[in-house]
Amino acid sequence: MTQNEKTIPVVIVGGGQAGLSMSWYLCREGVEHVVFEAKTACHAWEDERWDNFCLVTPNWQCALPGHPYQGKDPHGFMVKEEILEYVKGFVNSFSAPLHENTAVTSITRHENGGYRVVAGGAVWHAQHVVVASGAYQDAVIPGYASAIDPAIVQVHSQDYRNAGQLPDGAVLVVGSGQSGAQIVEDLFLENRKVHLCVGSAPRVSRFYRGRDVVDWLADMHFYELTVDNHPLRDGARDKTNHYVTGRNGGHDLDLRLFANKGVGLHGTLDTIRDEIAHFLPDLAENLDDADKTNADIKQSIDEYIAREGISAPTEAPYVPVWQPEAQNAPLDLKAAGITSIVWCIGFRPDYHWIDVPVFNGANKPVWHRGVTDAPGFYFLGLPWLHTWGSGRFSGVSQDAAWLAGQITGKDVPVA
Template identity: 60%
Template sequence: MSAIPHHSVVVVGGGQAGLSVSYWLKQRKIDHLVFEAKTAAHVWETRRWDNFCLVTPNWQCDLPGHPYDGPDPDGFMVKDEIVAYVRRFVEKVDPPIREGVSVTRVARRPEGGFSVATSAGDVTADEIVVASGGYHTPIIPRMAEKLPKAIAQIHSEQYRNAGQLPEGAVLVVGSGQSGAQIAEDLHLAGRKVHLAVGPAPRCARFYRGRDVVTWLADMGYYEMTVEKHPLREGVRDNTNHYVTGRDGGRDIDLRRFANEGMELYGVLEDYDDGVLRFRENLAESLDFADRTYNGINAAIDRHIAETGVEAPPPSVYEPVWTPPAERGTLDLAASGVASLVWCIGFAPDFRWLDVPVFNGAGRPVHKRGVTEAEGVSFIGLPWLNTWGSGRFGAVGRDAEHVVAVIADRLARRLPPLDLAG
């Protein structure tokens, strides 16, 4: 009977987070293996719509050994450019990766280390790095089961373009980054869109002569750690601000869309006998988004005043549309809605990790990715350490930190050299 293969480190997930870990492990010449259920960094190609683009400027893309290398640092890479950028990173890292292999269980071994069960056989490891992200299971509410079979339903990860949906109006549920951008994509394609708006914040694309991201970088926002954020770990539950990099970048203003014919509603609550019912909180959600928008701009105003930077004069957003009345219902047949796109996020699924590192909500407890269960680390989660932890901007720095901790632990486990031999 052949021995089970052993590796110092097993990395679960071959996206930019797992690849960044592999980069730093290779720099330290630490033996490791990366398992990826599909193909390296496949998400950008297989789970994004055709007109998808970055919402942060290209200059923020700073994977280890692979900063943005294109001609437009202040632009926003579109889907094909993102895929090409990540593929070049894969080629540079040249990771020891097993693609098409799923990890089905990780557990501690009585003699130390971990057993790793996969779809292609078992291995053992001293260290486990979970790099599979936190967006695993698309959230679709059970209410969806009650909708008429004639209504085509997809999740945001399945949306590609307006042409894939049947003729007729489209209901988009959720107004975070994906929901707002998919609603815009459909709207620009000439489709009649109904949008269920949630309590998502928004921000300006450009303000006082510069991209808002550039101002926030100057203000140190992207270096703020979870421990220093006013919300502490609560920031990890925040919905991302909606904005877009499309066509060179612009605001997403749902009020303007309403003026152009998009129908807006509050949070979707239920369905019964052909009619959808919404919470009557549309005005509240729009006002919250605008307060956030103006609040960020006001912080930039203070920074400009304090530093004496020359910039165009300040401004305050004034609503271009207000709901004439809250509409609490939508008759599907009467409105001609033929399809629905669920844009209400994903749920994490770490059931395969049989190690006590989770809190009561099923989320990993860690400090900058390092858990109290020695040998288990996480990487690539939103706000793992800073805002950029789940993005191209800071995942490489987080990976370097995690690998440094791993290297120290591995060194402490090595038997002492026999200098007398």
């Protein structure tokens, strides 16, 4: 072993909420380890969220290990500055062996067992590796975007900050998941003309029958449902998150209501050629499907209330406030005054630096509760790793405790 090579029991890749949750448990259990973070511990919250970003889940669900939310508004929704304060408070709550600005560039199996990890110009040999780098490394922008007139400014949702960042004129937002729907509202509240390409994302009401829907679902034990018991099984990981907002105390995001107020709604974007946007004929279907999902959630709450004999105010069924007329008429971007496009069509993971047989034919990692078939190799912080909260403040602590138990060979209680 050369001078530039070191041996350590555990290497954690990623110093965000997942990797640091793992570190917290290993520190408590006295397990020597190191955490490598390519940027800084809070960079995703600080550098990849818009100015008016806020949580869409209530503050009481923030439960990082040893660091539950202790503010004055458990049923409120932290804004960006408060989220940063919360995460930085967690980082400062213990002495993690964190190496920031240190990217892991290679992980391979070691010939003598364990793994060889190259990070920051040094080589580390570890018996255990926890990949907690997340599922959102590469922003998705379609290939045809490069052929769009450069006079039309294009940004991805991770680079969007506020309406003033974009040139004067109308904005085309592509994608109606959580980010897209919230960015549409952000632009609309700044009196910008907005067009939205509506995809298949479902929606959910913020409040129903006197309570936040999240509170009802928590009482119904939805957040304890594991992916093994989910009706979709592994397919749950591919579902787009429901759009809703916590802005200004929280409210529904009803795209039909936006349309009534002047937002242009279109179907799924098919392509843009010669500055003409072409859409699939699915706008009515996508809006109806989103409303059906919301109605199904409400029905499940109704059934729970009836079953448990709970006294709760009644609420009239939702009535659509707008219906589309044209299904897929093309949109001339320049004639519509569109000067910018915000791409809100997600991310894809990047695992090119991992040379370990833990991927399927689609190059997706395969695990059960974060444990792969490669001995000592784990994933953490991914959507539905085990439950709905696995990739969030609410559930990552439980997953980290479980993996700490796999590493130490003993039961590790959840903090």
